[in-house]
Amino acid sequence: MLKIYNSIAREKEEFHPITPGKVRMYVCGMTVYDFCHLGHARVMVVFDMVARWLRASGLDLTYVRNITDIDDKIIKRAAENNESIGELTERFIRAMDEDAAALGVKKPDLEPRATQHIADMLNMIAVLVEKGLAYRADNGDVFYAVRGFNGYGKLSGKSLEDLRAGERVEVDAYKRDPLDFVLWKSAKPGEPAWESPWGPGRPGWHIECSAMSDHHLGHHFDIHGGGQDLQFPHHENEIAQSEGAHDCTYVNYWMHNGFVRVDEEKMSKSLGNFFTIREVLTKYDPEVLRFFILRAHYRSPLNYSDAHLNDAKQALTRLYTALRGIEVDAATLNWNDPQMARFQTAMDDDFNTPEAMAVLFDLANEVNRSRDVNAAARLKTLAGVLGLLQRPPEEFLQGASTAGALAPDQIEALIAERAAAKATRNFAEADRIRKELLDNGVVLEDTPQGTIWRSA
């Protein structure tokens, strides 16, 4: 039985889909005005893992991850770059797709874009206005009236009074209450705008997710995910909008993944301490990054450093090494198998990937001892559930990231030379060649079947 830590309940709960056998999941995706950083990588990989596990568990999943392609930062960046908003967002959506693909993140079933759902947003805002939960201020903006929704704060555990006490934001004079938030922003000259009953403008930050999730998944669905920093205010405001408009529970299970940190500090745009995915991928195999992310529990902080990535690389190398030289057919998932059962138990416990990975290493040990094809198949199949270990081992082990620039045929030539030297027991020469290769980032291994190599 799958248990999920539900942010709104602040405890693990048994997972029961609204419709038996079917799961509807919505995850807050990217605002596309820049390259994705490691924080984005974590959201994508974590919820890709969640999606894979739900499906491996036999559930019929509909996974929606939105793209926010209109917002203040996008407008600002496009102006700075002297390009249209469409050009900017298309560019970064393409980059995001590349990054996601590199990390082994499968495409969600649906990736709705905010600009495709303006009508849905306007409809929802209209409902909120009719119900007295929203109002048009004198400056033309439409605000959500937080005081009118009595569940406000239930996700983040904040009361309106607490929030007021901690007020650090300049109070917008047009708001009735400082905590009211914008649903619709009236257009300023030169800004992109859509027509609306309240005048030309564009959507506020939170309404797009309420509108898009409703459009694709309905008023009430199973899982809503995102980074921890979205819990407040973004998700809190989504609840206010959706439940305010529909008068029913919005989401049953809220999932929030932990932050990526650098030097024990949150990686964020405002701190400027972020690394983009593509930056990291110039130094590390993307699967190493995926492995690194899944090696920690999704709710824990994840500290980024080269030392930790190198450590992850070593660990993943061990797994691939175990599979090297074994022809593996895919095994079927059989939860009666002891190791698979242990893996399942771990994953069912709020997606405990570190524990699930421990099973992988135990299996690797078994494969190394027995060289058993079935054990190898179980290893590869279970790893596949996490989106790992699916490439030919040589591709990973001999992959790029070598310091030197020797082509494979050059390496093979040197290995042949060394073999010749060894044949005449000229070990000095053999060792010299081996050292030369090592200096070029190539490690040799002599086996009964001959010499093989891998990248250092």
Next chain:
RNA sequence: GGCGCGUUAGCAAAGCGGUUAUGCAGAGGAUUGCAAAUCCUUCCAGGGCGGUUCGACUCCGCCACGCGCCUCCA
């Protein structure tokens, strides 16, 4: 100030009220021409102070330290 989370061996990171986590690194052995890889053995834990218990890293309380949200943020 309000709310919340964390503190595990050299590093990373889990489960568990009493029995080896796991990976990397270290030590010894097997193997190897020597290595590498692999296998075997092994060292190194649970912030501090109390409490509950026959027994606590694991439950409870307090304290210390760290982190996060309350502002755009995955």
